[in-house]
Each structure stands twice: as C-alpha cells, then as structure tokens.
Amino acid sequence: MLDLKKKNALITGIANERSIAWGITQQLHKAGANIGVTYLPDEKGRFEKKVREVVEPLNPSLIVPCDVQSEEQIDATFAAVAEKWDKLDILIHCLAFADKEGLTGDFSDISRDVFLKSLNISTYSLTRMAKAAKPLMSDGGSIVTLTYIGGVRVIPNYNLMGIAKAGLEMSVRYLASELGSHKIRVNGISAGPIRTLASSAVGGILDMIHHVEEVAPLKRTVTQIEVGNTAAFLCSDLSSGITGQIIYVDGGYEVMG
C-alpha cells in the first residue's frame, strides 16, 4: 500500500495554506515521509513567517530559503538537505511566476525581460533542481512538478505561463529520459484550476473554475488534497513503472475537447 515511511521529501512552493504545495505536503506527511520545505525569501521575512506557521504542525526536518533564480540558494538548499539526510527520495517542484503583463492583454506585447524571468523561475528551475537533486537520490527517487492545461491548449489570459508550462512538460520528458538509468522518475501533474495566490494573478480564474464546473465529467474542479494524493502516489512504489508522464488531476476536463 501507499507507504512513504523512511522517504525524505523536499517540497518547494508553499506560500500559504491555499498553496497546492501545502496539499501535497500534508499527503506526503500522512503517508509517512520526512518533510523538508523551502520558502521564497523576501526582505520583510513575511513568507518565511507564513510558511513556518503553516508547516510547523508537521514538525518538518528542514525549512530553508530558496529563490530559484539564485544558483547560490539552490546549492545551499541541497547542501542543507545533504547535511540533514543521508539521501533524498522525493523532490516536489510546485512553483511558477509571471509578471501581470504576461497574464493579460495581447500575447505579442510581452517584453523580453518579463518572458525570460518567467521561464527562468517556472521552467528552468526544474532542470536546475533536478541536477542538484541527482547526486543525493542515491537510492533512486521521484521528482514531481505541477503544470496546467494552458501549456497544451490556448486558455484565455494564461498567455506567457502557457509557454512556461509547455517547456516544463517537455523538460519532464527529457529529464525522465536522462535520469531513468539512475532510478529517478520524473512526472508532472496537470491540475485543474484552484484558487491560490498564484492563480489569482491569472485574469478570469473564477470564470475558468465555473467553466470547469459546467464541462468537466465530475462537474467540479479539484482540491489541493486531491492533487496531493496523486503526488503521493507518484512518489511511492505504487507508481514504480511510471516516468516522463503528465497526469491530469482536473475532474476529467482534459478529455472534453
């Protein structure tokens, strides 16, 4: 059965209790995993305070700052992991960013700086973190990232993030192909729309949720915990034959054309 006891899991992307990463953290913890989390550092320390408040009930082994734009912070994060644990088993990549300009208006108006920053944070970070995780996953491992159907089809206002997610999904496949011989599996979860800090930046997110409630076979969108359950499955031996895949956790919306 689903058992993550003795597995060490590093989870990125918790901003608050609505974050998908928090749903994943709770379900990995419930399955017995040891938990380490990263937070995005800011000058006033507000994110750190919030993340500590949210995760402390689970008694995490590690809470470390990591802005994925920083090579130093990524290296320091994995050095902290290596110091705390003899191995890493699970890496959850659950973060993304695009300036408002990338999520509204005309797609062709997106500036180079806004484009590159979004791809740096939302797409390249998976590859960079996988590189840092690889030597620590000495017993094999599971890497899971979060994506959205807007990386496959045009979804109104998703704009720049659609490009970032298309690149992310292809990164899953190339990373899976490289890391399979190290017994490291790499998969993505394509979640239905959920109200979070990040999704509130996407214009018309509530309309999208209502559309999914009308169209999806299950007639509803999904919860952070449902995404967390799929992540727990992808991190467990129950999914030992699965790598390089994007699994839709979206109430079935994707099949509706």
Ligand code: 0WD
């Ligand atoms: O409907 C949704 N909410 C969906 C989200 C549907 C399908 C996929 N996703 C994806 C997102 O694109 C993202 O990859 O799920 C992932 C998590 O998103 P979320 O849970 O919706 O958003 P949120 O709770 O805001 O967490 C994302 C966090 C950031 O929060 P804010 O809102 O402050 O940007 O990503 C982190 C940060 O904590 N983050 C960073 N972490 C490290 N370095 C950075 C960075 N540079 N930038 C953002």
